[in-house]
Structures are given as C-alpha cells and as structure tokens.
Amino acid sequence: MKKILITGGAGFIGSHVVRRFVQNYPDYQIFNLDALTYAGNLENISDIEKEPNYTFVKGDITDEAFIGQLFQEHQFDGVVHLAAESHVDRSIEDPMAFVKTNVIGTVNLLNAARKIWANATEGKRFYHVSTDEVYGSLGAEGLFTETTPYDPNSPYSASKASSDHFVRAYGETYCLPFVLTNCSNNYGPNHFPEKLIPLFINNIIHNKPLPVYGDGNYTRDWLFVIDHAAAIDLVFHQGKNHETYNIGGFNEWKNIDLVKVLCRIMDTKLGRTAGESEKLITYVKDRPGHDLRYAIDANKINKELGWEPSVTFEQGLEITIDWYLTHQEWLNNVTSGDYEKYYEKMYSPL
Numbered sequence: 310m311k312k313i314l315i316t317g318g319a320g321f322i323g324s325h326v327v328r329r330f331v332q333n334y335p336d337y338q339i340f341n342l343d344a345l346t347y348a349g350n351l352e353n354i355s356d357i358e359k360e361p362n363y364t365f366v367k368g369d370i371t372d373e374a375f376i377g378q379l380f381q382e383h384q385f386d387g388v389v390h391l392a393a394e395s396h397v398d399r400s401i402e403d404p405m406a407f408v409k410t411n412v413i414g415t416v417n418l419l420n421a422a423r424k425i426w427a428n429a430t431e432g433k434r435f436y437h438v439s440t441d442e443v444y445g446s447l448g449a450e451g452l453f454t455e456t457t458p459y460d461p462n463s464p465y466s467a468s469k470a471s472s473d474h475f476v477r478a479y480g481e482t483y484c485l486p487f488v489l490t491n492c493s494n495n496y497g498p499n500h501f502p503e504k505l506i507p508l509f510i511n512n513i514i515h516n517k518p519l520p521v522y523g524d525g526n527y528t529r530d531w532l533f534v535i536d537h538a539a540a541i542d543l544v545f546h547q548g549k550n551h552e553t554y555n556i557g558g559f560n561e562w563k564n565i566d567l568v569k570v571l572c573r574i575m576d577t578k579l580g581r582t583a584g585e586s587e588k589l590i591t592y593v594k595d596r597p598g599h600d601l602r603y604a605i606d607a608n609k610i611n612k613e614l615g616w617e618p619s620v621t622f623e624q625g626l627e628i629t630i631d632w633y634l635t636h637q638e639w640l641n642n643v644t645s646g647d648y649e650k651y652y653e654k655m656y657s658p659l
C-alpha cells in the first residue's frame with residue numbers, strides 16, 4: 310500500500326484532488342494535511358471522511374518540527390502539495406503570511422521528504438502544484454509555455470515562484486524526485502467566494518454590487534477544477550521526473566465579458582428579467598500590480614500525457630452555478646463573520 314500525503318486538501322482544489330485519489334486508488338492510504346485556515350473547510354470533503362483509505366491530519370506546514378515528525382512516522386511514498394495562501398489581494402495586505410506558508414512551508418516539506426527518501430528515491434515523488442501567475446503578465450499576444458521566464462508581480466506570485474525554484478533546486482541539488490505544474494485560474498464547486506466567479510454568483514444571488522477591477526479588460530484563462538484534479542492525477546502517475554507541465558483550458562476571457570455571461574445565466578436561473586443582474590456591475594479601484602493577461606499553452610501535457618479538459622466553459626459554468634444555488638448553506642457558513650469585514654474593506658466602490 311502506498312502512503313500519499315496531500316496538503317491543503319480542505320481547500321478548493323485540494324478537496325477535489327483528495328476526493329479523486331481516495332475514490333480512484335483504494336490501495337493508497339491518503340493523508341490530508343490542512344491547517345484549516347479561513348480557506349480550509351472540512352465540509353468540502355465530508356462525503357469521503359469515513360472512507361477506510363482516508364485520514365485527516367490538522368497541522369501547519371510552517372511548523373518544521375511537526376512536519377519532520379509526521380514524515381518520520383508515516384514514511385510517505387508521495388506528496389501532492391497544494392497547501393498555500395492563495396489570494397492575490399490578501400498577499401498585498403499581508404505578504405509575510407505568503408512567505409511563511411508558500412515558501413517556508415514548502416521548504417519544510419521538501420526537507421522532510423528529502424530525509425525520509427535519502428536512501429531510496431525509487432517510486433517516490435514530490436508533486437508541487439503551482440500557478441501560471443509566476444510567469445507575470447502577457448501583452449495582447451502569446452502564451453505562457455514551460456520555458457517562459459519567471460517574472461512575478463504580486464507577493465502571491467513571487468511566493469509561488471520562490472517555492473517553484475526551491476522544488477527545482479532540491480531536484481538538482483539533492484536529486485529529489487519531483488514534478489511541478491503551473492495551472493491557470495480554476496473555477497468550480499467549493500471555491501471560496503473571495504475569488505471572482507463564486508464572489509459574483511454569491512453577489513448576484515443577494516443583489517449586491519459586482520466589483521469589477523479597473524476597466525474590466527483583465528484577461529484570464531479559466532479551467533474547471535475537476536479537470537485540474539484529473540491533470541494532477543495524470544501528472545502524479547505518468548509525468549516525467551524533474552519536469553514541469555503547464556495546465557490550462559485554452560479558454561481566455563476578459564473579466565467584464567465573463568461577468569456578463571454569469572449575469573445572463575443567473576438571470577435565467579433566478580427567473581429575473583434579462584439584463585437585471587448586469588445592473589449590479591460596479592467598477593472599483595484597481596488592484597496594484599495587476600497583471601493584464603494570463604494565457605497558458607497546454608500543448609505539452611496534451612501531447613505527452615494525453616490530457617485535455619473534459620467540459621466546455623459553458624458546461625463547467627452551469628455545473629458551478631447549479632452547485633452554488635443548491636449549496637446556500639455552504640455559502641452562508643463561509644461568508645459569515647470575518648468574510649463580511651474583509652469584503653467591505655477590499656471592494657469599496659469608486
């Protein structure tokens with residue numbers, strides 16, 4: 310039996326990865342390590358908590374002694390590392406939290422893996438899940454490839470870039486077997502509603518303003534989270550050691566166009582007259598250092614491993630919106646308390 314540690318499995322993407330591994334690999338013992346920060350929510354994975362091959366561990370990856378002990382005790386064969394501070398706006402408010410979790414936390418995991426795999430790396434793998442934001446901003450043309458130079462612009466992307474460098478450095482220096490992926494923006498069920506798509510779905514439901522940064526022309530490449538989880542599964546099992554794969558949906562949207570599509574679908578779902586939700590669009594003060602455009606060239610993972618998205622954007626959005634409409638309690642739970650204060654502070658209208 311293989312022992313796999315997945316970090317950040319109570320968060321958005323991690324919860325889909327944990328579910329997939331627990332359900333698809335009954336012969337693996339899956340350990341989900343999560344500190345349960347504001348973004349971690351055990352409700353996201355309540356359906357699998359009683360599975361015999363699943364164990365939840367509450368703990369902080371910045372705690373070096375605890376991480377060392379956990380690895381010694383369980384002698385993991387593989388690590389899928391997703392735990393992170395993940396919200397760009399929060400990184401502008403508090404960069405140090407991002408340095409601690411994303412950089413120091415990652416190095417703690419690398420050190421612990423290196424120690425237990427010192428004598429035998431056969432069958433071992435450290436998988437680091439990262440973002441396309443490490444590449445910086447594109448102009449109107451071009452795509453990020455695996456060889457695009459790193460050029461991060463926010464404290465979040467700088468911290469992820471740094472962690473990527475540490476992973477590669479451990480591969481070179483200590484022969485740590487690793488794979489790394491850089492993925493575009495995800496959307497789907499369990500997404501914390503500080504991020505664009507769930508934020509807007511929630512605000513449309515409650516007739517609250519839809520805060521659009523700047524002129525709304527910022528462009529992102531969107532991928533359904535279930536497709537990202539499938540790609541992670543594939544790369545973990547079939548990716549080549551010491552390789553990076555970009556993951557994306559070839560699905561670019563200007564924020565303002567995306568918001569209008571969401572408004573249209575929500576008008577229909579909520580039985581509102583056409584155009585009603587669009588009236589909620591409110592332009593807000595721009596984010597400092599805001600990257601204009603991200604777009605991923607996902608040809609390598611497609612050609613080498615045969616991965617491609619399983620749903621269109623329209624299908625993914627339908628599934629996502631239906632999920633939020635039928636999970637009002639989940640939304641209410643995560644948007645009570647501190648969320649309200651944070652929200653008021655971050656998104657004041659111009």
Ligand code: NAD
Nearest residue numbers: 317319320321322344345346348349369370392393494495
């Ligand atoms: P998320 O914020 O929803 O979840 C992060 C999880 O990590 C939470 O459950 C949180 O409790 C946990 N965590 C945070 N700090 C921790 C610590 N110190 N110790 C242990 N656990 C801790 O994030 P997400 O959107 O699911 O992103 C997961 C990973 O994927 C991140 O590494 C992120 O950089 C990367 N990524 C995200 C996207 C995206 O669009 N969301 C795209 C590409 C890559």
